Amino acid sequence: AQTVTQSQPEMSVQEAETVTLSCTYDTSESDYYLFWYKQPPSRQMILVIRQEAYKQQNATENRFSVNFQKAAKSFSLKISDSQLGDAAMYFCAYRSARGGADGLTFGKGTHLIIQP
Amino acid sequence: DAMVIQNPRYQVTQFGKPVTLSCSQTLNHNVMYWYQQKSSQAPKLLFHYYDKDFNNEADTPDNFQSRRPNTSFCFLDIRSPGLGDAAMYLCATSRGNRNTEAFFGQGTRLTVV
Numbered sequence: 001a002q003t004v005t006q007s008q009p010e011m012s013v014q015e016a017e018t019v020t021l022s023c024t025y026d027t028s029e030s031d032y033y034l035f036w037y038k039q040p041p042s043r044q045m046i047l048v049i050r051q052e053a054y055k056q057q058n059a060t061e062n063r064f065s066v067n068f069q070k071a072a073k074s075f076s077l078k079i080s081d082s083q084l085g086d087a088a089m090y091f092c093a094y095r096s097a098r099g100g101a102d103g104l105t106f107g108k109g110t111h112l113i114i115q116p
Numbered sequence: 117d118a119m120v121i122q123n124p125r126y127q128v129t130q131f132g133k134p135v136t137l138s139c140s141q142t143l144n145h146n147v148m149y150w151y152q153q154k155s156s157q158a159p160k161l162l163f164h165y166y167d168k169d170f171n172n173e174a175d176t177p178d179n180f181q182s183r184r185p186n187t188s189f190c191f192l193d194i195r196s197p198g199l200g201d202a203a204m205y206l207c208a209t210s211r212g213n214r215n216t217e218a219f220f221g222q223g224t225r226l227t228v229v
Contacts, residue, residue: 004158035217044120045206045220052215091159100213101147101171103161 002027002094006107013082014115020067021077021110023092031097034068034075035104039089048090051075053097079112087114119143122207122221129197129228137192137224139207145219146212148190150182153204153223165190166212194226202228 003026013019025034036048051059051068058066063080079086089111093104121140129135139148147166153159163172165184179201181193194201204225208218 044222047217101166106158108158
C-alpha cells in the first residue's frame with residue numbers, strides 16, 4: 001500500500017516571501033501521479049499542481065513549483081511571492097497510474113499561514 | 117459555478133440513526149468518490165463508482181454504503197452512525213482517464229450526538 005507523509009503540520013510565511021512544503025511518499029510502483037491540493041477554510045479542495053512520475057522535469061504553475069525527487073520519493077511544493085489568498089490547508093496526494101479511476105492517497109496536510 | 121455539490125453542508129444526526137449524505141455533479145464525470153476526513157487526519161477513500169460499478173475499499177466499515185442512481189448523483193448512507201463517524205465527508209469526481217484530476221465538493225460536516 002502507498003503512504004504519503006507530510007511532516008509539517010503548520011507553516012508560517014511572510015507575505016511576498018517564499019515557502020516550501022515537504023512531502024514524502026512510499027510506493028513500489030514506478031508509474032504514478034503526485035498532486036498538491038489546496039483546501040481553503042470552508043471551501044472545496046482544488047488542484048494546485050500535478051506531476052507525472054515518468055516526467056523528470058519539475059511541474060510549474062505560475063508561482064507554484066515542485067521539486068520532484070523520484071529516487072528519494074520526495075515531492076515538495078514551493079510557493080513564491082506568497083499572497084494572503086494562499087492561506088489554506090495543503091494536501092499532498094498520490095495516485096497510481098494503473099487505472100484512471102483509482103482514488104487518491106493523501107497526507108495529513110500542512111496548514112499554511114500567511115503573515116501580512 | 118459549483119460543479120460538485122454536496123448537501124447538506126452540515127448534518128447533525130443521533131447515535132444509531134441512519135443518515136444519508138448527498139452529492140451531485142454537473143461535470144458528467146464517470147467516477148464519483150467518497151472520502152472521510154477526520155480532524156487533523158488525511159482524507160481517506162471509502163469507495164468509488166466507475167459508472168455503475170461499485171468499488172469498496174478493503175477497510176471501509178460495513179456501516180457505510182453508497183448508491184449511484186444515475187451519472188449525476190451519488191449518496192453516502194451510514195446505517196448506524198457512531199460517535200467515531202463524526203467527520204467531514206468529501207465527494208469528488210473524475211473522468212477516470214489516466215491523466216485526470218479529481219474535482220471536490222465543499223464537503224458535509226457530520227456531527228453525531
